[in-house]
Amino acid sequence: MTEPHDLDVLVVGAGPVGSTLAADLLRRGLRVRLIDKAPHAFEGSRAKGVQPRTQEVFEDLGVLDEAHAEGGTYPLMGIHLGPITVPWRMQRQHRPTPAVPYPNILLLPQSRTDAILHRLLDRLGLRIEFGVGLDGFEQDDDGVTATLSSGERVRSKYLVGADGGGSTVRKAAGLKFAGDTDQSDRTLIVDATIDGLARNRWHVWPGTGGKFVGACPLPHSDQFQLMIKLKPDETPETGETAVAARFHAATGRRLHDVTWTSVFRPNIRIVEHYRAGRVFVAGDAAHVHTPAGAQGLNTGVQDAYNLGWKLGQVLAGAPDSLLDSYETERQPVAARVLGKSTELYAGLEKQRLSSLKRGDEERQIGLSYHGGPLAPADGAATKTLRAGDRAPDAPCAGSGFQRLFDVYQGPQFTLLAFGPDAISALPDLKWPDDGAGLRRYAVHKGQGGDLADTTGLVAETYGITGDTLVLIRPDGYLATVITADWIAAFDAAAKAFAA
Incomplete structure (x- = not known):
């Protein structure tokens, strides 16, 4: 007989990464605890650059206005x-x-980023447990039993270490941290x-x-x-x-x-694996960078944004393989970022002015998961986008929204239907009741319909040239593009992403 679970997820580390993950899990209705061995929230400026893609994550979580006001x-x-x-x-x-x-990086001291996310967690009803560390854990096929520094033993279905470069979770899980520290x-x-x-x-x-x-x-x-x-x-x-x-x-x-x-x-390290059974690492616990290019915090926040919805889906009955995609999608990103920040830092050491320059790569807008396990390279595409690409914003009109980012905001999947055949198929597409919900929109040119493409920029930006279904993941990336066999193709997508 297995022990009952106290929690769905125990998150270790209440910095920007752990706080982002906890917030995303809470809005999915999951049982979460967030602990941090520090006696109080971080008080310094440390990681102070919030990149454009991370600002989009913060908008989805409802805290971007606060970030802009304080940055x-x-x-x-x-x-x-x-x-x-x-x-x-x-x-x-x-x-x-x-x-x-x-489009531009935001100057925001890390202590303020933490405070903004901590206020969000408070609004969501979660109290961060400062002064509580992780002493160790044991896991089995059914869950993880963690021992806290207070002596309490906590049973959870999953454990996530967002506890920094010296991660207790990573070390206890036996995950190798390749690289060096000068x-x-x-x-x-x-x-x-x-x-x-x-x-x-x-x-x-x-x-x-x-x-x-x-x-x-x-x-x-x-x-x-x-x-x-x-x-x-x-x-x-x-x-x-x-x-x-x-x-x-x-x-x-x-x-x-x-x-x-x-x-x-300047640590330059990356973890060999992001997962050990029911235990995961994210942020600096998985990869540490030089400060050049303001990449570390941003990459970590996006780790959390990628992992959160996948944990929610698997807890609702989706295939466990969805959690394996966390590593296969995020590790190559961290490796590229690590290489770029190291290159910039080396240039600074040699006092090259060119190394002070920052370009599009650092903004992380062009990041794509195309070619990964959830977005096969041979999948259907539009004229401008492929599965795995970031879902861009565009002006539109409908009930309570003016932009696509308004439509996407929240923990759900979003389905856009373009053209009469795709729109007519919408009512027949089945989606599971458990896990993240699905919002469906018939996109019409001009005025009217569920979603009005009043300027034509939705179709233009998304490269629509005929009847098409576009499924958007909860983290704002294209899950799939469907141009024929509506029901069969959509069923296959639902089986990959949902219960």
């Missing part, structure tokens, strides 16, 4: 060369388009106020031998995030007096009111 745009860099300050644009500012409404390459990170320093620049003072000092203004505050490159074998003093003296010696500027310090070491 700001990245300023021009100001490279100090003696008495001269040279302006330098790290990334081109893009204009919003109907397909990509949030102990001689370290940077002192400090949040502080600096007197008389312009807040319209991300200031950089280059030094010799790869040394540098940087100061990025944090929005809606008097603070900057300072980055001070350390000598290989140096043990830095982190008290305010010592940090202030060091900064003044390097820049001639005075700082005060230090609120957070940390010594950063």
